[in-house]
Amino acid sequence: MKASRRHALAKAIQLSLLVALPGFAAAQEAAPAKDATTLDTVQVTGTRIKKAEIESQVPVQTLNREDIERTGLTSIGDVVQELTGAGSALNTKFNSSGNFGFSPNGDGIGAGSAQVDLRHLGPKRVLVLVDGMRWVNESSASGVGAATDLNTIPLAIVERIEILEDGASSLYGSDAIAGVVNIITRRNFDGGQISLNYGQYGKGDGELQGVDLAWGFNTDRANLFLGLSYVDQDPVYSRDRAVSSFPVPGLGVETGSSATPNGRFIFNPPTASTACPLTDVDDDPSTPPVPFCNMTTPNGSSFPNGVRYPQDFIPFTGANRYNFARENMLLTPSKRMGAFGQFRYHFSDNVQGYVKALYNRRESVNQAAPEPIFLGAGAGTGNPWSEQITISRLNPYNPFGFDLTSIGPNANLDTIARRPIEGGPRVFEQQVDTKYIAAGVEGSFDVGDRTYFWDVNVASNRNEADQTNYGSYNVRNINIALGDPALCAATPGCVPLNIFGGPGTITPAMLQWISPVVRDRSEQKLQTFTANFSGDLFNLWAGPLSFAAGYEYRKYEGFYRPDPITVAGYYNGTQSLPTQGEYDVNEAYVELNLPLIKEGAFGKSLDLSLAGRYSDYSTFGGQFTPKYGLRWQVADEFLLRTTYAEGFRAPSIGELFGSASRADLQLSDPCLTSITGAPPTGNRANCAALGVPAGAAQANSQISVQTGGNADLEPETARSFTAGFVYSPAWAAGVPWSDKFDFEVTYYRHSLEGAVQAIDAQTQLNLCVQTLDPLYCGGITRSSIGGISSFENKLTNLGSIKTSGWDIDFFWTLPETSWGQFKINWQNTWVTQYEAVGAAGQIQPRKPGVEVNDSAIPEWTSNATLSWKKNNWNASWTIRHISELTEICQASALDSPYCDNPVTGENKLSAITYHDLQLGYRFELLKGLQITGGVNNVADKDPPVCLSCSLNGYDASTYDIPGGRFFYLRADLRF
Known part of the structure; x- marks a missing residue:
């Protein structure tokens, strides 16, 4: 019997639409x-x-x-x-x-x-x-x-x-x-x-x-x-297509990732410098401005012999963002x-x-762009190995002469974002x-x-x-490789890691320590x-x-x-x-x-x-x-x-x-200046109540959201x-x-x-800012400079x-x-x-x-x-x-x-x-x-x-x- 095309009334039609009796299928040609x-x-x-x-x-x-x-x-x-x-x-x-x-x-x-x-x-x-x-x-x-x-x-x-x-x-x-x-x-x-x-x-x-x-x-x-x-x-x-060759059509790298091959470094140094001027980072007029770094090195620059602070650093702007779109597939x-x-x-x-x-x-x-590495309290990954980290002053590649840490009373590190293009794209x-x-x-x-x-x-x-999965990273090994060199030396296979020197400065030996092959x-x-x-x-x-x-x-x-x-x-x-x-x-x-x-x-x-x-x-x-x-x-x-x-x-x-897992979603934080400089859209008083200081900016348009059964x-x-x-x-x-x-x-x-x-994650975030209701805000936490650090x-x-x-x-x-x-x-x-x-x-x-x-x-x-x-x-x-x-x-x-x-x-x-x-x-x-x-x-x-x-x-x-x-x-x- 030959299939028909929805002509329900035509009596000559032979409806061979299965089906519910399993195993019964209509014939392609005349039956025996x-x-x-x-x-x-x-x-x-x-x-x-x-x-x-x-x-x-x-x-x-x-x-x-x-x-x-x-x-x-x-x-x-x-x-x-x-x-x-x-x-x-x-x-x-x-x-x-x-x-x-x-x-x-x-x-x-x-x-x-x-x-x-x-x-x-x-x-x-x-x-x-x-x-x-x-x-x-x-x-x-x-x-x-x-x-x-x-x-x-x-x-x-x-x-x-x-x-x-x-x-x-x-x-x-x-x-x-x-x-x-x-x-x-x-x-x-x-x-x-x-x-x-x-x-x-x-x-x-x-x-x-x-x-x-x-x-x-x-x-x-x-x-x-x-x-x-x-x-x-x-x-x-x-x-290979114009519309898809940039993260947002018509804006070039302006809406790209803050995790770049040259790195983005956000922290509070002990003293101000040309790269880290005095900045008002909170809403309290009684507190003085503090030295604040939000910097990178010039696009494409590489410092195989070591980057110098502060002269080799420049302020981070939209022009320094990374175009991750080109590595994707249509x-x-x-x-x-x-x-x-x-x-x-x-x-x-x-x-x-x-x-x-x-x-x-x-x-x-x-396939996706080389996997970004986010470190520090503002990393927003929900992973303690990346959020609770100390980059030792003794690390041979640390150019600052002091510890960068997100732990304890001396915490000074908000975020480091580095994209190791040396490891190639992520391939699944x-x-x-x-x-x-x-x-x-x-x-x-x-x-x-x-x-x-x-x-x-x-x-x-x-x-x-x-x-x-090829091209991903082991954040525990990254943590050890950036920490005390003595601990790294005592850990079999560990090689100190250079995330400061720009593209090409992560060596094959470093990659071997931090790059596993992930099998699920x-x-x-x-x-x-x-x-x-x-x-x-x-x-x-x-x-x-x-x-x-x-x-x-x-x-x-x-x-x-x-x-x-x-x-x-x-x-x-x-x-x-x-x-x-x-x-x-x-x-x-x-x-x-x-x-x-x-x-x-x-x-x-x-x-x-x-x-x-x-x-x-x-x-x-x-x-x-x-x-x-x-x-x-x-x-x-x-x-x-x-x-x-x-x-x-x-x-x-x-x-x-289903156990807890993470989705990286494209979200716009109403409390933060957008990555292109557009002002916040949320209620300022409510944002302050959520711990967001004035002038805080969204570092990345992708926000990690915890999901689960x-x-x-x-x-x-x-x-x-x-x-x-x-x-x-x-x-x-x-x-x-x-x-x-x-x-x-x-x-x-x-x-x-x-x-x-x-609930739609953007809707939940918007309602949290609008209402301050724990029903919506209960699963959202923020870093000290206002960015979302966890989102349930x-x-x-x-x-x-x-x-x-x-x-x-x-x-x-x-x-x-x-x-x-x-x-x-x-x-x-x-x-x-x-x-x-x-x-x-x-x-x-x-x-x-x-x-x-x-x-x-x-x-x-x-x-x-x-x-x-x-x-x-x-x-x-x-x-x-x-x-x-x-x-x-x-x-x-x-x-x-x-x-x-x-x-x-x-x-x-x-x-x-x-x-x-x-x-x-x-x-x-x-x-x-x-x-x-x-x-x-x-x-x-x-x-x-x-x-x-x-x-x-x-x-x-x-x-x-x-x-x-x-x-x-x-x-x-x-x-």
Whole structure:
């Protein structure tokens, strides 16, 4: 049965939308004759009832292989992220490991992964199935994630992708709050196929190569499919695009890092000098000015024979900052290798068994600028080895002749910031292995004139990830190497460290002492058992009462094991502790489809669906979720449908058991002068009460925030509502200008209570300054000169998230003529509401039309495709539109020429429209050779500049990469 494209009313359509009976997948080609008895009944996503000629009751979108291949993409994640109903999610355009640290969600950053977000409710609220079975959550060696990594599933083995855009916890259990993505694998395949892919960006980088092999056979009783896949994506570097070559576009190094190759030194010396003049460092007029150093050495200068104080030093200004952006990546390299196979055997006409297995390896890399070293009371790292330090006057490289210390009554050191470019960039290499095996038996039997269906399934799924980090530092060894030379001499391997002499003065011997290779590991396992039963119970006045019922058992296990130096607290980078946990769940569900009216004065039919699931979790107990739906077939041409569902999401292992870890977030401190000199925006009296002296400046726009799990978390609960219609007019079917025309409208509303997340860190900081309330200020501490030295931002059950909007879609198939046949698909999503409120009533900054925290909620997204076929030729033109957004310019970006209104601090991200073209030709060679070429982003549109985004000057989850015209060529040979 071939997949269709959401034409719910067309009776000729064969809806092969899976899915809930695990192990049941629709065929790519005609099924064997022996299977005709059982496969004349299909199952629709959003219901577990198998019903002949059933039509969709819920909004489901299907992407078949033709739709997928039309995109020119090679990742499932990239494909689904282009859907109009998709929100912001990780992908390979996020250079995540070295720059974001750990997610504020407490589950780590899935470096190199690709996720899916529906309705802007977050990837962890989307349930991902493969052939109806739950897929294991990601492991990317930086935590125990709550979302699924779609890069663990080769796109080459996919027959189609089905997206249920509705809450479905009553049918599928936890995580299905925002919807369900079900990936159907290829099964009935006769012969072989080899596919070659090649692509490259117009600027000559980002080369992509891939090869896929498929082979299978069908007999009267058996079928086998085997698939191999290889994809190799090269990187694109930030320095090779104008918009991403500086931290904030248009400002050069002014908003770069204060950790420079020449170092930044902030301390109070015993006496004033030309480099350290007398300065009023507090708000007390009764205290005299004191000598104060905020200095560096000239850019690029090096003092291998020793720097002299004060003559070699100059005041530190924005011109001395370091441009860290050039070492980042716009597109991270990713190599994926996968093997998949499934075998089915028909024991009889009504009983069949299957076994399937998958192995996938992902090798990916993130890269960031050389790792900065921050030392002193104002370092803000939360690490005692870096914050409690003494640089001995006896250190052979100390030019000052006195101790620099942040400890005790003689403390005089606030911050030293040095970036050892001698050690090269930070490189994070991930290797993720996914192993999956499943088996089951399914069948049917007749009782009288009724047919009943059953299946029993088991599956085991595991993700294992290793991350190796080169270019980071051991802050304990740095502490020892800067301290008393006698202690260093007594410590095996220690070499005194020179952080004062400028670039090139940290020698290989010094690097060997302070530069470890950091290895982290994580793993997640999911084991499932399911049993399902479906059929008709008895006849009612309007037709048979249909039902489905079943039982499901799942066990989750996961751990994250950081490198021993991280556990010991010696790691200079993002800090974390081990995480380990497990839980299991027993579930039972029942679903009924009750026909209320048969054909008559009130239309063709009216059906009521009822579903309920009870889930018993070992972590928090029981939960019941119901769902109700009405489907009114008013006429052959017109269908009305509506659903109401209650749902929930159980906290994940990382959210429950995740240990304390650090995220480096782009924040603007209201109490401090910005790094570009913009004055503080916070209440001066309140800032003074928080210990911030007048004139204090923010040293770095990235502030370290402590995150972590919470064992007391409760499940999130949700309510979902959809209502809409499908109109397939007869006057537009089989006429000279139209073969078929379908028009679909769906209104959706989701309301989420007790959302598991931390309050937005910028919001917490702003509220602390505005209110001085311990609820917000309790986890924020400051150094003696006002900078933030620690910031706790832990997970909790926040207040609520509410979102609503409209999907409006058109599908038009034109008659075939001498010019060929044309089809037009036009899909649109309007988001009319998104509001997140914290537990204490804090309004979170996300809403429609706003860019915040490297993600956006466009008010309108639209995809339109014109496709054409004539004989052996085919072509398509796809238009992707994203409406305009606004953002708050960070204080560091107010002076940027891209900040539209520095007075209000707002910047507009203009609407953008991408155009993709594709042309193909089929040669009559063997079973067919298809050659396809295409260009994505034909007009070479650059994304709008984002001044608040953490990396690369644009939102990588919403737009194509800058300078992103992408050319590709694909050859498919069937034999």
